[in-house]
Amino acid sequence: MMAKKAKFRQKAYILFLVAPAFIILVGVVIYPFFYNIVLSLSNMSLRHIRDWKIVGFEQYVKVFTENTQPGFYGIFLKTIIWTVVNVFFHVVIGVFLALVLNQKEIRGKAIFRTILILPWAVPQLIVALTWRGMFNYEFGSINLMLTHWFGLPAVQWLKNPLDAFIAVILTNVWLGFPFMMVIALGALQSIPQDLYEAAEIDGAMWYHRLQKITLPLIRPVMIPAITLGTIWTFNNLNIIWLVSNGGEPSDNTHILVSFVYKAAFNFYRYGYGAALSMVIFFVLLVFSLSFMRKTKATEAAY
Amino acid sequence: MSGKKKYFSRIIVSYIILILFCIIALYPVMQIVSISLRPADRLLSTSLELIPSNATFHSYERLFTETEFFQWLINSTLVAFVVTLTGVVLASTAGFAFSRFEFIGKKIGLLSLLVTQMFPATMLLLPMYIMLVKLHLINSYLGIIIMYSATALPFCIWQMKGYYDTIPTSLEEAGRIDGCNQFQTFYKIILPLASPALVITALFSFMSAWTEYVVAAQILQDTDLWTLPLGLKSFEANMGTEWGLYGAASVIITIPVVILFLSLSRWLVSGLTLGSVKG
Numbered sequence: 001m002m003a004k005k006a007k008f009r010q011k012a013y014i015l016f017l018v019a020p021a022f023i024i025l026v027g028v029v030i031y032p033f034f035y036n037i038v039l040s041l042s043n044m045s046l047r048h049i050r051d052w053k054i055v056g057f058e059q060y061v062k063v064f065t066e067n068t069q070p071g072f073y074g075i076f077l078k079t080i081i082w083t084v085v086n087v088f089f090h091v092v093i094g095v096f097l098a099l100v101l102n103q104k105e106i107r108g109k110a111i112f113r114t115i116l117i118l119p120w121a122v123p124q125l126i127v128a129l130t131w132r133g134m135f136n137y138e139f140g141s142i143n144l145m146l147t148h149w150f151g152l153p154a155v156q157w158l159k160n161p162l163d164a165f166i167a168v169i170l171t172n173v174w175l176g177f178p179f180m181m182v183i184a185l186g187a188l189q190s191i192p193q194d195l196y197e198a199a200e201i202d203g204a205m206w207y208h209r210l211q212k213i214t215l216p217l218i219r220p221v222m223i224p225a226i227t228l229g230t231i232w233t234f235n236n237l238n239i240i241w242l243v244s245n246g247g248e249p250s251d252n253t254h255i256l257v258s259f260v261y262k263a264a265f266n267f268y269r270y271g272y273g274a275a276l277s278m279v280i281f282f283v284l285l286v287f288s289l290s291f292m293r294k295t296k297a298t299e300a301a302y
Numbered sequence: 303m304s305g306k307k308k309y310f311s312r313i314i315v316s317y318i319i320l321i322l323f324c325i326i327a328l329y330p331v332m333q334i335v336s337i338s339l340r341p342a343d344r345l346l347s348t349s350l351e352l353i354p355s356n357a358t359f360h361s362y363e364r365l366f367t368e369t370e371f372f373q374w375l376i377n378s379t380l381v382a383f384v385v386t387l388t389g390v391v392l393a394s395t396a397g398f399a400f401s402r403f404e405f406i407g408k409k410i411g412l413l414s415l416l417v418t419q420m421f422p423a424t425m426l427l428l429p430m431y432i433m434l435v436k437l438h439l440i441n442s443y444l445g446i447i448i449m450y451s452a453t454a455l456p457f458c459i460w461q462m463k464g465y466y467d468t469i470p471t472s473l474e475e476a477g478r479i480d481g482c483n484q485f486q487t488f489y490k491i492i493l494p495l496a497s498p499a500l501v502i503t504a505l506f507s508f509m510s511a512w513t514e515y516v517v518a519a520q521i522l523q524d525t526d527l528w529t530l531p532l533g534l535k536s537f538e539a540n541m542g543t544e545w546g547l548y549g550a551a552s553v554i555i556t557i558p559v560v561i562l563f564l565s566l567s568r569w570l571v572s573g574l575t576l577g578s579v580k581g
Contacts (some may be wrong), residue, residue, distance in 0.1 A: 008430035010403075011405075013484055013485070014399050015401045015404050016395075017395040017396060017398055017403075018395070018396050018399045018400075018405070018411075019394065020391070020392050020396070021395065021396035021444040021455060021459060022396070024388075024392065024448065024451060024452055024455070025418075025452060025455065025456070027425060027448065027452075028430065028448055028449060028451075028452035028563060029418055029421075029425070029452055029456075030414075030426075031433075032426045032429035032430050032433065033421070033425070033426070035429040035432075035433065036425050036426070036429045039429060039432070044432075053306075060523045092333075095325075095512070097319075097320070097323060100316045100319055101320065103313075103316060105313050105319070106313075106316060108316070111495065112320050112324060112507075114564050115327055115328060116320075116323060116324060116566065117327065117563070117564065117567050117570075118325050118327045118331055118445040118560070118564075119327050119330075120563070121559060121560045121563035121564060122331060122559070122560065123509070123512065123531075123556060123559055124512045124513065125512030125514075125515045125531045125534065125535070126334065126513065126534070126552045126555065126556055127330070128540050129406070129534070129535070129552070130330050130333060130334055130552065131330060132538075132542075133333075133337075133545070134330065134333060136391060141329075141333060146383070161553040162483070174326070174327075180328075180536070182567075182570055209535055228419065231419055231420055232419075235420075235421075235422045235423060236423075237423045237424075237516055238515065238516065239406075241516065242535075243514060245536055256422070257423060258327065260422065261423070261424050261427075261516065262385065264424055264427075265431075265520055266427050270428060270432065273424060273428055274425075274428055274429070276424075277421075277422050277424050277425035277428065278425070280422040280425070281420055281421055281425055284420040284422075285417065288420060
């Protein structure tokens with residue numbers, strides 16, 4: 001009898017701990033998720049806001065075949081380039097700076113670290129709008145530097161499709177490397193120092209130490225961070241939307257998620273937007289699952 | 303001898319690299335401060351100096367006297383405060399349950415939290431927007447507070463769970479022997495130990511609300527209800543950006559976040575990496 005009562009109390013306690021978060025997640029995440037599936041199968045748009053009906057996979061077909069300007073496949077390719085380039089530079093710069101900063105001879109580590117974290121600390125909205133200003137043709141400091149210091153011609157950053165794409169990438173590389181640096185620093189600090197001492201006695205060169213000790217040992221920490229970083233970058237609406245001012249020039253600077261935002265909230269194509277959202281979600285789901293499976297498989301080899 | 307020379311050149315190169323990246327990290331931030339201090343007739347300047355000659359606080363004055371900035375500041379503070387409080391309470395309790403107990407749906411629950419990270423922002427925003435329209439919660443803080451609270455929540459729960467996993471259960475058993483009940487052991491013993499992770503949760507929740515733009519742009523349409531990001535964006539109109547106001551507002555919005563972030567950066571390392579290693 002007592003045991004039963006204790007068990008019940010235990011259950012009530014767990015419920016008490018989990019229920020608040022569960023309720024809010026059901027309301028704001030789970031229910032909207034299923035509602036989004038329904039929307040993606042419907043024809044809801046500004047014209048059909050009340051009299052919408054289920055139309056099956058019509059919207060999905062549209063996503064893949066409709067001749068939108070720019071087209072789905074072009075944006076998809078751009079999204080992949082955007083993600084790969086960004087994450088590559090985030091990780092390379094982040095790990096590199098962490099390695100430099102982690103050398104025991106460096107003084108003023110705390111100050112360097114604090115300044116280097118700044119791009120992460122500044123709100124993304126302000127980062128985006130400020131860089132947008134810096135890319136201004138006439139008054140932006142990037143062009144001023146190019147012309148004054150290097151004698152190069154000024155660039156029409158936000159007017160040419162390619163330059164605009166480079167501009168958003170530069171902005172996002174700037175704000176993203178500190179996250180990887182912080183993670184890498186944490187990982188580096190957990191590597192026991194005597195491993196390096198032993199390697200030094202064995203006469204290992206720095207690149208041997210890097211290759212055989214440092215990189216394998218920070219890998220398990222970096223992999224989840226890189227997975228998360230990839231997902232966040234793939235879905236980074238803020239920077240693209242705000243630096244390019246909604247995809248300028250003439251919708252040439254879009255990644256998938258900003259394209260959906262435009263379709264849904266500027267053109268009120270709700271059904272289409274919902275379907276495209278689902279497509280993005282599945283792309284990420286497949287990527288994450290295969291990436292994690294692959295890295296787990298190689299992890300076992302160590 | 304050559305070993306020593308190599309050693310010194312390595313250190314010098316290291317410092318040069320660090321200083322170079324510090325300049326890159328600092329420059330855009332200095333740029334904002336610089337714009338906010340420029341006198342009105344020199345806002346569109348083609349000089350590269352960081353502290354403008356005849357610097358002035360005129361833009362800050364205008365910000366508080368000529369715009370609704372003060373109202374937006376109050377609105378944002380209110381929203382961010384409620385969101386942070388909700389986030390910390392929900393993540394710390396749910397994370398604890400996920401770390402310590404077995405219950406039905408635990409595995410699926412944890413997995414779904416991870417999967418939510420793959421949702422594109424629009425996937426929840428669009429249905430939520432339509433739901434809020436139907437519930438007449440457009441132009442209300444309740445709608446936006448609920449949405450913000452849920453944004454950072456999955457990540458924070460994972461983070462908290464990962465951190466709790468590193469705290470030995472023997473501490474709770476000791477607490478139980480000393481006569482604490484289950485809940486007391488949680489908030490008297492475990493919570494203080496988990497403060498680094500709590501701090502990170504608070505920081506992330508705060509940041510997700512304080513400067514969020516794309517969600518707010520759809521939900522808060524009435525200028526009286528605007529939060530700081532909406533006000534800030536309104537200075538950056540396509541034609542004739544109010545650069546002075548924009549700079550001054552950015553500085554005021556950024557300062558609390560940067561101070562919070564940098565003073566907590568010590569915990570950032572331990573809170574985040576522990577969570578991800580054990581997660």
